Amino acid sequence: MNTLKVQEVVKRFGNTLALDQLNLTLSDNEFLTLLGPSNSGKSTLLQMIAGLDQPDEGKIYWDALDITHRYATLRNVVLVSQKYGMASQLSVYDNIAQALRFRHLTKKELQLHVLAALELLELEKLQQRILRTLSGGEVQRVAIARAMVRNADLYLFDDPITQVDPHTRYRIQQAMLLVHKLKTAMSIYATHHPADAFAIGGRIAIINQGRIEQLGDTDTLLTRPVNLFVAQFLNQPFLNQLTGTIQAIETGYTVQAGALKMVLDARWQAVLAPIQDQNQLILGIRPGTINFEWALKSINTSNYILLTACVLSVDLLMGYLTIQLNIGEETTLRAELKDSKQPAPTVGSYITIGLDPADIYLFNPQTKALIYPSDL
Numbered sequence: 215m216n217t218l219k220v221q222e223v224v225k226r227f228g229n230t231l232a233l234d235q236l237n238l239t240l241s242d243n244e245f246l247t248l249l250g251p252s253n254s255g256k257s258t259l260l261q262m263i264a265g266l267d268q269p270d271e272g273k274i275y276w277d278a279l280d281i282t283h284r285y286a287t288l289r290n291v292v293l294v295s296q297k298y299g300m301a302s303q304l305s306v307y308d309n310i311a312q313a314l315r316f317r318h319l320t321k322k323e324l325q326l327h328v329l330a331a332l333e334l335l336e337l338e339k340l341q342q343r344i345l346r347t348l349s350g351g352e353v354q355r356v357a358i359a360r361a362m363v364r365n366a367d368l369y370l371f372d373d374p375i376t377q378v379d380p381h382t383r384y385r386i387q388q389a390m391l392l393v394h395k396l397k398t399a400m401s402i403y404a405t406h407h408p409a410d411a412f413a414i415g416g417r418i419a420i421i422n423q424g425r426i427e428q429l430g431d432t433d434t435l436l437t438r439p440v441n442l443f444v445a446q447f448l449n450q451p452f453l454n455q456l457t458g459t460i461q462a463i464e465t466g467y468t469v470q471a472g473a474l475k476m477v478l479d480a481r482w483q484a485v486l487a488p489i490q491d492q493n494q495l496i497l498g499i500r501p502g503t504i505n506f507e508w509a510l511k512s513i514n515t516s517n518y519i520l521l522t523a524c525v526l527s528v529d530l531l532m533g534y535l536t537i538q539l540n541i542g543e544e545t546t547l548r549a550e551l552k553d554s555k556q557p558a559p560t561v562g563s564y565i566t567i568g569l570d571p572a573d574i575y576l577f578n579p580q581t582k583a584l585i586y587p588s589d590l
């Protein structure tokens with residue numbers, strides 16, 4: 215069993231704090247997705263782990279060994295990056311063969327390795343093509359083929375799926391997973407697309423401003439995002455945010471935002487009492503969790519919040535309908551309608567919508583941390 219431990223790593227570029235006391239631990243043959251927006255520090259972290267740059271502070275351990283300042287060539291790590299390591303004037307075949315140059319193989323052995331990688335990544339027909347003549351998606355597959363021929367302890371994929379169509383995206387993801395599986399090594403895949411992270415599954419580390427905000431599986435991240443940033447980032451392009459007023463009642467609390475009223479039982483006492491003086495909190499509602507009246511017929515809605523909503527607009531966005539709803543007192547919500555069998559509601563009509571209280575996030579307005587009772 216191997217362990218990679220990044221401990222309190224800090225990296226500055228002039229005034230930019232790229233990594234801010236970052237901690238991360240991976241073990242066994244884990245495939246971890248590092249998910250974060252542009253400039254959040256993903257590439258910088260992978261460069262540190264690969265040994266291509268050094269932290270200003272903190273340590274990196276491989277098992278018990280401190281590798282913080284170890285040369286890249288002495289770490290058995292492969293970094294697949296668009297920015298690194300490929301020769302645009304060489305053929306696909308030679309680019310892959312180059313990755314084996316330190317292995318002292320016979321010509322025949324080398325050929326066998328390269329051909330196997332070409333076949334697995336469906337690059338056989340392109341093997342004599344000069345790299346600079348390939349499309350972005352093809353170059354990315356060559357980069358993964360180069361990783362495939364190495365026998366590393368750790369594979370780092372730095373956003374290898376950019377600017378490619380969904381089919382190519384899928385093929386590249388499959389190629390990464392194949393390398394991971396065949397090599398039974400640890401892998402880290404950095405991306406800024408939540409959909410790509412969800413498609414891969416496994417553990418996801420959310421990075422923001424050089425720190426890991428949260429680490430967990432898809433389900434945990436979606437149901438219990440630690441803070442508003444994580445919730446917003448995972449629920450792109452939109453998370454409904456409403457300001458709610460808290461009021462103590464005999465049995466617990468109510469939280470009200472416009473016509474939307476949540477009743478929270480006594481279990482919330484411990485988490486709401488400290489912020490009760492602020493009188494407010496932020497409600498987060500995912501567009502996909504708003505149920506339309508026809509869907510409510512097949513759900514047990516006994517604990518649901520049912521509201522009458524006026525349809526303000528209906529727009530086609532990314533292949534599904536985005537519906538703007540007014541729920542009274544100038545409070546609007548954006549909902550998604552992905553069921554193409556259902557007719558789109560007409561603008562100006564009134565419909566019933568239902569929300570499961572368990573799907574509503576509550577955030578502290580000051581710290582932006584998620585609030586929920588520990589026994590919920």
Ligand SMILES: Nc1ncnc2c1ncn2[C@@H]1O[C@H](COP(=O)(O)OP(=O)(O)OP(=O)(O)O)[C@@H](O)[C@H]1O
Nearest residue numbers: 227230232250251252253254255256257258259406
């Ligand atoms: N060599 C460098 N010199 C100066 N600043 C740098 C350097 N490398 C990274 N940075 C800065 O460090 C921060 C983190 O950059 P990094 O490339 O690690 O982010 P990222 O999450 O990989 O972004 P992207 O998804 O856009 O690739 C950014 O503000 C970036 O401008």
